[in-house]
Amino acid sequence: MRKICFALITISFLLFVSRLNIQGQTKVDSLLMELEMASDAKQRVTLMTLLAEYYLNHVALDMARNYAWEANDVCINKGLEVPVPLHFVRSRIFNELMSPWEASQEIEAAMKKIPDEDEVLKAEAQNYEAKYAMHMGKFMESVRLYKENLVFCDSNNLDFHFTEALYGLANVHNAIGDQEKEIEYLNDYIAKIEDLKDSARLERGYFRLGEIYLSDSSFGLSEQNYLKSFAIDKALRDTTKMAFAMLRVAWVNFLHKDIGISIQRYNEALEYARRAGRKQSITNALGNLGTIYRDLGEFDKAIESYRESIKLSEEVADYYNLSWVYQDMSSMYAELKDFENAFKYYKLYKSYYDSLENQRFRIGLERARTLFETERKQKELEMVSLKLKQNQNFVYGLTGLIVLLILIAVLIIRQIRISSQKRISEMNHELSELTQKNLRQQMNPHFIFNTLNSIQYYMYQHDKIATNDYMSKFSSLMRKTLENSRYTSIQIKDELDALQLYLDLEALRFKHKFSYVIEVDDEIDVLMHKIPTMLIQPYVENSICHGLMHRENADGLVKVTLKLEKSTIVCTIEDNGIGREAAIEIKNRNNNNHKSLGTTITESRLKIVNSLYGSKMKIDFFDLKDEDGKPLGTKVVIHIPIIT
Numbered sequence: 001m002r003k004i005c006f007a008l009i010t011i012s013f014l015l016f017v018s019r020l021n022i023q024g025q026t027k028v029d030s031l032l033m034e035l036e037m038a039s040d041a042k043q044r045v046t047l048m049t050l051l052a053e054y055y056l057n058h059v060a061l062d063m064a065r066n067y068a069w070e071a072n073d074v075c076i077n078k079g080l081e082v083p084v085p086l087h088f089v090r091s092r093i094f095n096e097l098m099s100p101w102e103a104s105q106e107i108e109a110a111m112k113k114i115p116d117e118d119e120v121l122k123a124e125a126q127n128y129e130a131k132y133a134m135h136m137g138k139f140m141e142s143v144r145l146y147k148e149n150l151v152f153c154d155s156n157n158l159d160f161h162f163t164e165a166l167y168g169l170a171n172v173h174n175a176i177g178d179q180e181k182e183i184e185y186l187n188d189y190i191a192k193i194e195d196l197k198d199s200a201r202l203e204r205g206y207f208r209l210g211e212i213y214l215s216d217s218s219f220g221l222s223e224q225n226y227l228k229s230f231a232i233d234k235a236l237r238d239t240t241k242m243a244f245a246m247l248r249v250a251w252v253n254f255l256h257k258d259i260g261i262s263i264q265r266y267n268e269a270l271e272y273a274r275r276a277g278r279k280q281s282i283t284n285a286l287g288n289l290g291t292i293y294r295d296l297g298e299f300d301k302a303i304e305s306y307r308e309s310i311k312l313s314e315e316v317a318d319y320y321n322l323s324w325v326y327q328d329m330s331s332m333y334a335e336l337k338d339f340e341n342a343f344k345y346y347k348l349y350k351s352y353y354d355s356l357e358n359q360r361f362r363i364g365l366e367r368a369r370t371l372f373e374t375e376r377k378q379k380e381l382e383m384v385s386l387k388l389k390q391n392q393n394f395v396y397g398l399t400g401l402i403v404l405l406i407l408i409a410v411l412i413i414r415q416i417r418i419s420s421q422k423r424i425s426e427m428n429h430e431l432s433e434l435t436q437k438n439l440r441q442q443m444n445p446h447f448i449f450n451t452l453n454s455i456q457y458y459m460y461q462h463d464k465i466a467t468n469d470y471m472s473k474f475s476s477l478m479r480k481t482l483e484n485s486r487y488t489s490i491q492i493k494d495e496l497d498a499l500q501l502y503l504d505l506e507a508l509r510f511k512h513k514f515s516y517v518i519e520v521d522d523e524i525d526v527l528m529h530k531i532p533t534m535l536i537q538p539y540v541e542n543s544i545c546h547g548l549m550h551r552e553n554a555d556g557l558v559k560v561t562l563k564l565e566k567s568t569i570v571c572t573i574e575d576n577g578i579g580r581e582a583a584i585e586i587k588n589r590n591n592n593n594h595k596s597l598g599t600t601i602t603e604s605r606l607k608i609v610n611s612l613y614g615s616k617m618k619i620d621f622f623d624l625k626d627e628d629g630k631p632l633g634t635k636v637v638i639h640i641p642i643i644t
Helices: 006-017 022-037 041-057 061-078 084-096 100-113 119-135 139-155 159-175 179-196 199-215 219-235 239-255 259-276 279-296 299-316 319-335 339-355 357-386 391-460 464-484 492-509 537-548 580-589 597-613
Strands: 489-491 514-520 530-532 556-565 568-575 618-625 631-641
Touching (some): 022 041, 041 084, 061 084, 084 100, 084 119, 119 139, 119 159, 199 219, 199 239, 219 239, 239 279, 299 319, 319 339, 391 464, 492 556, 537 568, 537 580, 580 631
Antiparallel strands (some): 489 530, 568 631
16 A cells, blocks of 8 residues: 555556447447548548547547547548547647647647637637646746636637646646645635536546645545545446546545445445446555554455455556555564575565656656756746845856756657667567568468479369369468468467468378378467567478488388477477488589578578577487487477467
8 A cells, every 4th residue: 555646646547437438439439430531631630530529538648649640641632631539639639748848839720720710729729728838847837827717718608628628737837846726726626616516527626635735634625525526426427437436435534544435435436437447446445454453463464355356456457556565564474483484575566666767767757857847946036136135045056056057958858769779679670570570571482383383283283172172272372371461470379270271282292201290298288378470481491392201111100299388489490301411512513502491581581580589499300210320300499488
């Protein structure tokens, strides 16, 4: 159980309460149907903008970005002017992506296109402009813009945007740490919203006040406002928000040492969360109940709640919840003198805690920047008066400002370096993927060339049945190959299906001069585990063409075996051909200096795959001989790290 800063709570709350309801889904289906049928470019841009705005409001950022960026591309390709609503949506997306400068550029572009008579768009744009001034650290500028918009909205009876400006002013004063002003503007916001009878936004105001009073340890006021928020959620029959509000009330009760009522309210929140199907709320309630039972000495109940919380947290990838639950479990086992489990859960806590460090660093940097801006403004005001009084105090203030500036500069430079290294790493990763795709494109024509030779052979022999059979299997293999070649890695089942088709073709080609066996270890999940595309086939081809083709008898055998060893799949390709030495001798006798294109490409692919996945894929060759040194065939062993 941890005390979370207000910014993180606000973000998590927005993520938590957002969901696609039935009415909203119907709207999306309708827009998608219209988009599919639309042929006019302007109409498509309008529909994609509406879809982007919908997904943005429901915290589906990736979907919102896809539609907004596609709409922008249509405007560029068709020579259309980007509409104002699309600028607004793109601005909000940039803000979510922590790119306030790009967000402000979108607002500036929108402002230039808004007609003078459109007061609603002007008011909305000015609120956006003020918001991004705040995100860029220009707090005084943000306050000025919000206050100007209050006057503009009041004179034009724009109540909605007037209240949003009040809420924005509360945000600015939260950013600079002026809690008194923040509460003042929130109370003005709530009073106005009550007049407008806007329940949803009124609930937001009460919840925000509950958060503020909680951060100030004013538990009575915090509980009072959370309960008002809960009452509105209940009237709206919004079980998702009811669960979250009740979780906050229970947390306040716990901090206030009202353990009995805290347990009661956590169980109530748990019921709402389960009814709404919100697993993150369920995990939070269970984890907190576990810690309460731990503190009460009811360890069996604590362990039961902890384990259920961990199970659900893993399902929804809630790493923050996993981190503090494991830490509390470690403390519990240490109290029980079970140091083995205490150490085990401490290691789990550290692993999840470390994964959150980058996010914490960014938040810390933003806090430092906010503090710096506030300090700088205060120093500037103080310097004007201090110049007339005492030079020594002026020097101390300037020195403190310089030290703080250096500290911020060091933090910013460090962040820039980390970002640059990350961009370079992403570019290298993308380059490796593109290179591997290119190599696959080389391999597929090589295989097709060999197969077409076989079909041509049967046509010359006037064997219509064999030709039809070969063509049928060939077409199936081509469909499989074309489908598989779209991916860097594929399921083992797809790879083996393609390999079996290839072996059937080659058996027909050589008039069943050889047979084959494919064995897969029962421990290998052929649907879940993946391997690089067309990795096995070139070595099977070598076994047939260089080992079995030169056998005098028609009892050739190719055996492909896949076994699981720890986190590696060991693929063994074994044949009873003439062996590598005899094959090389025949190759030299025929003056054939050609090296197999398939294996050459595969060797290059191995280097790229190892670089791409940080793995150690390798291939070993073995000459099989009897006791007298007579060749019995060749064995190739490929060590393939599992890709999931």
